[in-house]
Amino acid sequence: xxxxxxxxxxxxxxxxxxAEVRAAIAAACARGGRSPTExxxxxxxxxxPARLIEVAQTLGLGDVGENYVQELVAKQEELRGHPGLEAxxxxxxxxxxxxxxxxxxxxxxxxxAIDSIALLDEIDKRAGAAGLRxxxxxxxxxxxxxxxxxxxxxxxxxxxxxxxxxxxxSIRGLMTMPPLAAAAEASRPYFRALRxxxxxxxxxxxxxxxxxxxxxxxxVAVEEGATLVRVGTALFGERAx
Amino acid sequence: xxxxxxxxxxxxxAPPLILASASPRRRELLERVGLxxxxxxxxxxxxxxxxxxxxxxALRVAASKAEVIARLHPERTVLAADTxxxxxxxxxxxxxxxxxxxxxxxxxxxxxxxxTTAVALRGPAGLSRTLVVAAEVEMRTLLASEIDEYLGCGExxxxxxxxxxxxxxxxxxxxxxxxxxxxxGLPLAEVLELLYETGAARxxxxxxxxxx
Numbered sequence: 001x002x003x004x005x006x007x008x009x010x011x012x013x014x015x016x017x018x019a020e021v022r023a024a025i026a027a028a029c030a031r032g033g034r035s036p037t038e039x040x041x042x043x044x045x046x047x048x049p050a051r052l053i054e055v056a057q058t059l060g061l062g063d064v065g066e067n068y069v070q071e072l073v074a075k076q077e078e079l080r081g082h083p084g085l086e087a088x089x090x091x092x093x094x095x096x097x098x099x100x101x102x103x104x105x106x107x108x109x110x111x112x113a114i115d116s117i118a119l120l121d122e123i124d125k126r127a128g129a130a131g132l133r134x135x136x137x138x139x140x141x142x143x144x145x146x147x148x149x150x151x152x153x154x155x156x157x158x159x160x161x162x163x164x165x166x167x168x169x170s171i172r173g174l175m176t177m178p179p180l181a182a183a184a185e186a187s188r189p190y191f192r193a194l195r196x197x198x199x200x201x202x203x204x205x206x207x208x209x210x211x212x213x214x215x216x217x218x219x220v221a222v223e224e225g226a227t228l229v230r231v232g233t234a235l236f237g238e239r240a241x
Numbered sequence: 242x243x244x245x246x247x248x249x250x251x252x253x254x255a256p257p258l259i260l261a262s263a264s265p266r267r268r269e270l271l272e273r274v275g276l277x278x279x280x281x282x283x284x285x286x287x288x289x290x291x292x293x294x295x296x297x298x299a300l301r302v303a304a305s306k307a308e309v310i311a312r313l314h315p316e317r318t319v320l321a322a323d324t325x326x327x328x329x330x331x332x333x334x335x336x337x338x339x340x341x342x343x344x345x346x347x348x349x350x351x352x353x354x355x356x357t358t359a360v361a362l363r364g365p366a367g368l369s370r371t372l373v374v375a376a377e378v379e380m381r382t383l384l385a386s387e388i389d390e391y392l393g394c395g396e397x398x399x400x401x402x403x404x405x406x407x408x409x410x411x412x413x414x415x416x417x418x419x420x421x422x423x424x425x426g427l428p429l430a431e432v433l434e435l436l437y438e439t440g441a442a443r444x445x446x447x448x449x450x451x452x453x
Binding site for chain 2: 142143144152153154157179181182183186188189190192193196197200
């Protein structure tokens with residue numbers, strides 16, 4: 001029996017990873033009294049070749065996440081015209097600078113890390129110019145000094161109110177990144193705090209999306225209400241850089 | 242200079258962990274597992290900032306205490322902690338007087354609340370670690386006369402939420418979901434993991450002699 005080709009071997013590896021991720025999500029949902037349909041896996045493809053996006057899409061993943069604007073744009077150009085990829089939902093999950101907004105509006109279905117009124121205004125302006133509406137999430141910093149990016153909970157009300165006054169921006173929920181920790185359980189208080197913060201600002205009717213949880217801690221995040229988990233290593237292995 | 246004859250001697254000669262907390266319960270928990278501890282209580286701003294989440298508050302105060310004491314003792318490893326009692330976003334701090342303690346107990350009884358303890362570790366060579374553990378406490382309904390009696394015994398003093406789970410108020414607490422020691426004031430399992438991982442301490446149960 002001959003060895004599988006590298007392409008088939010890669011597909012099999014990612015398929016295995018995806019099956020494990022889905023099983024972990026299902027188990028976490030069972031523990032949390034939720035349905036697995038409430039959770040979307042965003043396949044984090046940063047620093048991986050565009051080819052892996054095709055592999056992901058082949059396996060039924062409909063959402064990919066990128067952290068770097070240039071990389072996202074380059075991959076979209078590279079994959080232009082590839083069959084089946086028109087329906088792919090792109091997420092920008094990195095830190096967003098104002099001068100990069102114009103490159104992303106219209107290219108991504110969701111921006112995960114908005115943390116200022118200035119950014120909201122810039123997105124509104126660019127989306128207006130492009131004739132479309134941009135969906136975003138507000139990034140929240142829960143650890144204070146330990147977390148430099150993200151809005152403080154005290155500023156959230158103002159940001160949400162401002163967003164509601166903009167016609168080309170739609171704030172659909174919140175995002176957080178707990179401090180790096182060895183054990184998944186260490187992130188639980190942060191996930192719970194984000195969900196409770198969301199509940200105090202209008203609940204799931206106003207802010208349906210909670211982007212929280214990565215390869216290291218997504219089962220805990222799902223138990224605590226995550227609707228978007230950003231998983232890279234569990235699907236594609238360690239990154240080259 | 243006297244060179245330690247054995248590794249155990251070298252260990253014994255190492256300065257003890259500094260605990261930046263006046264809480265006798267935190268000290269007792271650490272000493273229970275054989276850790277030698279030097280207490281240096283920290284004086285920091287413990288007021289709640291506007292719209293500050295219980296989690297963020299606990300992290301900020303624990304970090305402040307550790308940093309203040311670490312600056313005074315730059316060659317030593319310093320451990321600090323802060324415990325917050327909360328219902329949703331409402332923080333129940335240490336009551337200033339019995340009247341406030343009564344109000345808190347009246348609100349906490351017959352329902353569940355969260356107890357969050359944040360821990361900060363600081364030390365030489367840039368050692369800086371933080372962890373936070375939360376637990377849910379379910380309190381039974383209390384008689385008004387029970388609250389009066391409890392206030393009379395004074396156990397409420399200096400306790401977040403106005404009660405001490407390991408004291409007489411153990412009879413108030415129907416259930417703890419999560420770390421019991423986090424509710425007492427120091428999540429001991431997680432703290433030990435952190436101390437072993439950073440090399441700040443080693444297990445020393447047998448050095449305590451006969452257990453009580």
